[in-house]
Amino acid sequence: MNTERTYKHGKAEPVKVKGHPGLNRRRFSLLQKGAFANLPLRNKFFFIFLIVLILPFSMLIFYSYSSTRDTITEQTYTSLNSTLEQIDTNVENRLDYYKQLSTSLYMDAQLRNYLSSNYEQAYYYLDAFEYINRLLPSLMILNSNLQGITIYTNNKTLYTDEQFVKYMEELPDPLRQRALDAAGGTVYAHSSDYKAEDAHITLARSLSYFSLKHPYGILTMDINSSELYSLIEKENNNKSVYIIDETGGLISTGDRTVTSRKLFDVYPIKDQLADKNGEFDAVINGQKQFFTYKTLSNGWKIVITIPYNELLSNTNKATAHIIWISAIAVAAATLLIFVTSKVITKRIEILLSQIRKVERGDFRLSIKPMGHDEIGQLSFAFNKMAVQIQSLIHDVYEKELAMKESELNTLQAQINPHFLYNTLSSISSLAVKEGAMPVYQMVNYLAKYYRVSLNKGKRIILIEQEINLIRNYVAIQAIRFPYKLHMHYDLDESLFGRTTIKLILQPFIENCINHAIWDESGINIIVKLQLDDGDILLKVIDDGIGMTAEQLERALSKTDNLSGYGIKNVDDRIKLAYGDRYGVHMFSRPGIGTSVTIRIPFAPATDR
Structure with a gap:
């Protein structure tokens, strides 16, 4: 969600301030201290412009101009051909860049698999839809001149979004046939009106693979014509x-x-x-x-x-002299003024960079002494202030951490696991005695559930225990909702021995059961456990009613919407335990379902 801030600026009225003799003497005394950084600007510009004046006149002495009409013409021919070669190289490089970009999609095995697979049920292609809607926009963000990327598919079982995925028939016939005839090679088209605001160049190529008899799609990239301009x-x-x-x-x-x-x-x-x-x-x-x-x-x-x-416009010798001398003088003056500005503003830029570090919450400052003028004094005062702020933040953080830990210990101390287990065992025995087997089963599942969730007050459990926890939870809910919960598990059991913080799956399973069932046929829930790029992924996918973008945004911003452990609560606990690169990602579409992806590290966690 983007947040826009509008700042209103009033017109500043000029204020005339009369100089104070004592204040002027004080400023002058400060400027006396230090080296070049404390010199008056008048002296700095004096020395710089002295050099600027000497340089052009020195060059003027050694400068000579002699050329003929044929020489100028020949030089211009050479320059034009050089320009032509340079433009040719630049254009070829840009076209080749987008060709390579299209090749990366052409060779993407996962994309090929998604586009060529048969999808019997809507929720089966949710992963494909999520992958395409993440991959193509990311390429457009990285390449601002890309107006659009579209995959035209002939797979009628694949859902189209009318933006990134369309059916083959929607591509105009001339370009479609040219792309198919090129058999994987790139073909190009362009807007008829090159002056139009949305004028673009289209790169197209058919998508095929040696194991497939026919192309499984056509990829098009619309490149803004301003790229060539x-x-x-x-x-x-x-x-x-x-x-x-x-x-x-x-x-x-x-x-x-x-x-x-x-x-x-x-x-x-x-x-x-x-x-x-x-x-x-x-x-x-x-x-x-x-x-x-x-x-x-x-x-x-x-x-x-x-x-x-x-x-032949440069045949006038005097004009050529003026142009060359002026160009040299301007270039030299520009360069020296740039150097001067950089020297003057360098310390301010250093101080500004340190201020931005503090703004980001980084108080590790490295401000070196900057002299004794106003900027130097300001940097010293800012450094001192940052140290004080860091000390205060550290004190507050330590106090809050100690308070939360004390509250947690107090809460857990109120729970007597042995009393709970003994009570549930008594209820179970009584149910067997009375022949109430459903009650016996439910109590047993409940005992197993709390044995894992309480875990003697520890927050770290095995992934196998987390999976068993949701199995027991679903078994309890299956008694409440008979024939409505259809669970599917796709688990890499080699990861069962890894560890995780507890209660990261159950809140999402509960949300599926309480909020996603929309008819008597019930709901399909898929739980996946897999290794991805050195991390462990836990996924919960359902084919329930799904959520709109607004509903998803509200869910991600709340902390109490899921059984006491909100989405943000689970995400915060994971980030607190493992770092900001880990956490919860959700993707949902109304009428299709919801996919929750939880990323945790492969390395074993500790009960810190």
Whole structure:
């Protein structure tokens, strides 16, 4: 959930403050102390601009300008070809990058398995839906120029969301057929109007695998046309750069004066572009122009043109001198002003970085002495304040921790496990004596449940015990809801010997039973235990009524919505025990079901 904060700024009225002689003398005395950091800004700029003045005049003495019309023309030809090569390399690199990105999806075995599997029931493809809705948006977040990623599938048993997964028939026929004909190779298309706000380039390729007889889908990536425009916009100074397709259709150009959608409507040069690469002269509207072009690997062409009068614009010797000297002076001045600004603001930036560390809760500061001016005094005072705040936080934390531990010990001391077990045993014996076998079974399940959940006051149990706990809990609930609870277990028993904090599964099983059953047929609940990337995953999946995004958000923010152990409560306990990378993740869709994933470390826990 994003939170927006709006800050209102009033207009600041200028305030005139008369100088105070005593205050001025004090400031001056502070500036006297220290080295360069305490010098007045006037002196700093004096020395810097002195260098700036000496440098251009020194270069002017050794500078000489001599060139001819042919030399300038030849240099311009070389520059244009160099620009063409650079643009070609940049465009090829960007297209290759997205090709490699599509290859990563093409080679994704898990994605291939999800897309090519048959789904008999809706909740079976919940994992596939969750995987795709996590994978594709993450790629778009990492690549801001991706307008969309879509997989067109011919698997009619797979649920489509009209965003990331669609059916094959929804892809326009020309592009669909080209992608299928390419047999896994990449093909490209582009928007007809390159000036449109949503103009984009589409990369498409069919998805297939050697063990499958037919392609199982087509992958498309919509790339913002600004991706190509950014590669050529800086090269439009006195020349024009165009990227066109095989028919002359404009894909991108820095020349915003072009109103036609085809380059050949502006420049009748179709025959001259017949070769793969080349250069030529042409007279357009009475003006002689120079053209150079190159063909990309996908058949598109990069065309650069420049009028001849631009090639000869630097023949005036005096103008060339002024331009060069001015450029050098500006560059030198800019560089030195930048260095000056950095020197002046460096200490402020260091102090700001330390303030941001404190803002994030990190009080391990490393502020070195910064002199005795106002910034130096401020850094010293801030460092001292941070130490005091850290000390206060530590004191409060220790007190709260001791208080909570005392409350927990008091609560557990009130529970007498032996009295509870003996009482349940007496009830069980009485039930057998009276022939009340359902009561006998329920009491036995209840005794086993509390034996694990209490666990002599310890919070760490074996995963096998946690699984047995929910088995006993479900057995009790099955008596309450006969023929409605359909449990399925997919457990890696090699992980039974690992440890976990207790009561992390039962709250979610209880939520399925109390809130997810929507008809007399009951509910299917799948409990999974598996190893994933060095961690242990516990999953609870149901095909109940599911939750909307708003309901899920409310559930994640509450602490008392599940049998006293809310979702946030379970998540907080896991993060407190193992760290922030572990915890609870939920995914739900109304009418399909809910999936809960609990991640804990593989390493054994200790009862700390």
